[in-house]
Amino acid sequence: MSYPKGTIVRNSTLTRVNHWITGLCFVLLTLSGLAMFHPVFFWLSNLFGSGQWMRALHPWLGVTLIVSFLGLFIQFWRDNLWNRDDVEWAKSLDKVLDNREEEVPPVGRFNAGQKVVFWGMALILPVLFVTGILIWEVYFGGATSIETQRVAVLIHSLGAIGAILIWITHVYAAIWVKGSMRAMLHGWVTPGWAHRHHRKWFQRLVATGSPGPTPDSTAKFREH
Amino acid sequence: MADLQSQDYIRRSATNLTPPSVRHHELEVAKLIDVSRCIGCKACQSACMEWNNLRPEMEEFNGAYENPHDLNPGTWTLMRFAEYEDEQGNLEWLIRKDGCMHCEDPGCLKACPAPGAIVQYANGIVDFISENCIGCGYCVKGCPFNIPRISAQDHKSYKCTLCSDRVGVGLEPACVKTCPTGAIMFGSKDDMKDWAGERIAELKERGFQNAGLYDPPEVGGTHVMYVLHHADKPSLYSGLPDKPHISALVGAWKGVLKPLALAGLAFAAVSAFVHSIVSGPNETTEADEARARAEMEKAKRNGSAES
Ligand code: HEM
Ligand code: SF4
Ligand code: SF4
Numbered sequence: 001m002s003y004p005k006g007t008i009v010r011n012s013t014l015t016r017v018n019h020w021i022t023g024l025c026f027v028l029l030t031l032s033g034l035a036m037f038h039p040v041f042f043w044l045s046n047l048f049g050s051g052q053w054m055r056a057l058h059p060w061l062g063v064t065l066i067v068s069f070l071g072l073f074i075q076f077w078r079d080n081l082w083n084r085d086d087v088e089w090a091k092s093l094d095k096v097l098d099n100r101e102e103e104v105p106p107v108g109r110f111n112a113g114q115k116v117v118f119w120g121m122a123l124i125l126p127v128l129f130v131t132g133i134l135i136w137e138v139y140f141g142g143a144t145s146i147e148t149q150r151v152a153v154l155i156h157s158l159g160a161i162g163a164i165l166i167w168i169t170h171v172y173a174a175i176w177v178k179g180s181m182r183a184m185l186h187g188w189v190t191p192g193w194a195h196r197h198h199r200k201w202f203q204r205l206v207a208t209g210s211p212g213p214t215p216d217s218t219a220k221f222r223e224h
Numbered sequence: 225m226a227d228l229q230s231q232d233y234i235r236r237s238a239t240n241l242t243p244p245s246v247r248h249h250e251l252e253v254a255k256l257i258d259v260s261r262c263i264g265c266k267a268c269q270s271a272c273m274e275w276n277n278l279r280p281e282m283e284e285f286n287g288a289y290e291n292p293h294d295l296n297p298g299t300w301t302l303m304r305f306a307e308y309e310d311e312q313g314n315l316e317w318l319i320r321k322d323g324c325m326h327c328e329d330p331g332c333l334k335a336c337p338a339p340g341a342i343v344q345y346a347n348g349i350v351d352f353i354s355e356n357c358i359g360c361g362y363c364v365k366g367c368p369f370n371i372p373r374i375s376a377q378d379h380k381s382y383k384c385t386l387c388s389d390r391v392g393v394g395l396e397p398a399c400v401k402t403c404p405t406g407a408i409m410f411g412s413k414d415d416m417k418d419w420a421g422e423r424i425a426e427l428k429e430r431g432f433q434n435a436g437l438y439d440p441p442e443v444g445g446t447h448v449m450y451v452l453h454h455a456d457k458p459s460l461y462s463g464l465p466d467k468p469h470i471s472a473l474v475g476a477w478k479g480v481l482k483p484l485a486l487a488g489l490a491f492a493a494v495s496a497f498v499h500s501i502v503s504g505p506n507e508t509t510e511a512d513e514a515r516a517r518a519e520m521e522k523a524k525r526n527g528s529a530e531s
Contacts, residue, residue, distance in 0.1 A: 035337075036337040036360060036362075037337070037482070037485070038485070038486060039238040039239060039240055039337070040240070040486070042238060042337070042338070042339055045358075050358075051338050051356075051358035052358050052379060054358065055358040055359055055379075056359075056379070097503065099503040099504060101506060135361070137361035137364075137374055137379075138379070141361055141364070141374060146364060146365055146370060147473075149361075149364075149365050150365045150471050150473040150474055150477075151473060153365060153477060154473050154476060154477045157477060157481060157485070158481065161481075161485040161489070164489060165488060165489070165492050168489070168492040168496060169492070172496035172499070172500070175500070176499070176505060176506055177506045178506060178508065190508060190513060190516075191513060191520060192508045192509070192512035192515070192516045193512070194516065195512055195513075195519065196508050196509075197508075202516065202519075203519065206519060206523045207523060209527070
């Protein structure tokens, strides 16, 4: 894969493929899960052929999701560690939302909002996985007591709503901040984008002469 | 069975609108199982298999009279045998015909996510409409009596239908027809309560002080009722729940959580939209690019000065 001249690599090909497998699974899980959660969404089961197909597919999508998300976790966790910049950024959240990003303190590869999305998912998805296994009728219906399954299904639906709320934030942010979609679809951003939204990341890349996405991963994921 | 009485529903799973129930001039029915008259012959169990064309898998003998050892997708009613020593040291053999209780407020129906997979008719019978069932097993979690079983063959849930197909054409359930001792009666719920009252009076005369009717009010009463000699301790009868009720967990899951979650999701989506029209897109400007270029050039100059 080659990137346009003078751009910065934000996400390697591996990251992008990994991200969209995760995203596709998540969307399908949300559609099928909501269909089973509330009658107003049951018509979504038609997207999967039938209610039976949907019920059968959902847990397998979940297993795929958790494996895929593990891949993203390994690639992203380091850049999502919380630091002092995040506190400053979070304090200026009103300015961020007011679209006055010029006045917001600079941050590294991810801002506090993105980190909350990351750690929120990293916390909730394993919970969904474990509770999902417990209520997987075909294979584990007899493995635990009915009372355990009642607790599990309640936590699973609560967790799912939490994850979907996080996901709405995530998707909206990607639509709102122009250039983010391209960063995940085609991998690159302009220097101005990096300077505007993730100045410390930009400066670190410039200082090390790295094409991105991170100075230390340059060798591993070098692609141009 | 096909839903012969589809104009007759009073409850329908995963359906927000209450069915109009245009043919609701039916009496509420009930099956009365007089445990004190049951001899444990299992004729009802066989009749059920025969009428419903069920042939459950053969199981191992495991040293008890229960056969098979539990309800399963092909065994909708099961005789359960309990040995109980009373206060006087007498051994009592408490035999109970287990199966769906046809609750007035059915937990299975409350939990079911598939529209019309579980219905309740005006006569009180709770029926599973297999073609709508998706096999999720939520009914198992909803039921206070541990009744529904999911088939590993077709992934659909099964339980006693109270022979809704027979009752719909004016016949009594197959088990009732077969019972040789008259321990199973069928009729209007009022008549069955009256009949139970007479039996209970007789039992009390014979010394069973605590004889009584099992028609648990916690689930709104049931359309399958028991006459028990020890109505004060239903759990003696192979774990018949003393106070069966729909679990509070199921109540929260199917109650408060649903509207709350919808409100939360709608709020998030609407907020995002409002934000987008109020604040406008967050776009990288030419000024950003210029600043970035300046920093890159500065870094390059410093770099070449060093080398
Ligand atoms: C991570 C692995 C996951 C597994 C193993 C899993 C498994 C399951 C299972 C077994 C069910 C019961 C229905 C069925 O058998 O298909 C279920 C229901 C559901 N799942 Fe998942 N799931 C997972 C992830 C997710 C995710 C990521 C979401 C959405 C964000 C989600 C949302 C739901 C919802 C909303 C329901 C319906 C709950 C209800 O009826 O209240 N699940 N899941
Ligand atoms: S298994 Fe079938 S009947 Fe039971 S809750 Fe699921 S869809 Fe409803
Ligand atoms: S006993 Fe269980 S399966 Fe039968 S109607 Fe009541 S809740 Fe439903």
